Amino acid sequence: MFNKGNMSKMLKQAQQVQKQMENVQNELEDLKITGESGGGLVNATVNGKMEILNLNLKDEILKEEKDLIEDLIISAVNNALTKAQDESQTRMNSATGGMLSGMKLPGM
Numbered sequence: 001m002f003n004k005g006n007m008s009k010m011l012k013q014a015q016q017v018q019k020q021m022e023n024v025q026n027e028l029e030d031l032k033i034t035g036e037s038g039g040g041l042v043n044a045t046v047n048g049k050m051e052i053l054n055l056n057l058k059d060e061i062l063k064e065e066k067d068l069i070e071d072l073i074i075s076a077v078n079n080a081l082t083k084a085q086d087e088s089q090t091r092m093n094s095a096t097g098g099m100l101s102g103m104k105l106p107g108m
Helices: 004-030 059-063 066-095
Strands: 032-037 042-047 052-057
Touching (some): 004 042, 004 066, 052 059
Antiparallel strands (some): 032 042, 042 052
């Protein structure tokens, strides 16, 4: 049987979750996560929206071959993105009370 009170309560909860998700998305834009490779020779910083903010190469790495430098850059960026994805998912699950647990949201 349809109960208007329950439906109203569910809609209110959905609106609260949506607002919490928007707040988390705003926080993720300001989040800065750094990944590294080569023992710290390469550092990549991304935000929670999976955007690369900074890439730093130590001078010593420039003496290495191009292929190695490229591999280390890719590794550092992937490391940072993985950390950012994990943190984004944790924050989103926290905001939604785990309702999205197990779901991989693109860009989250």
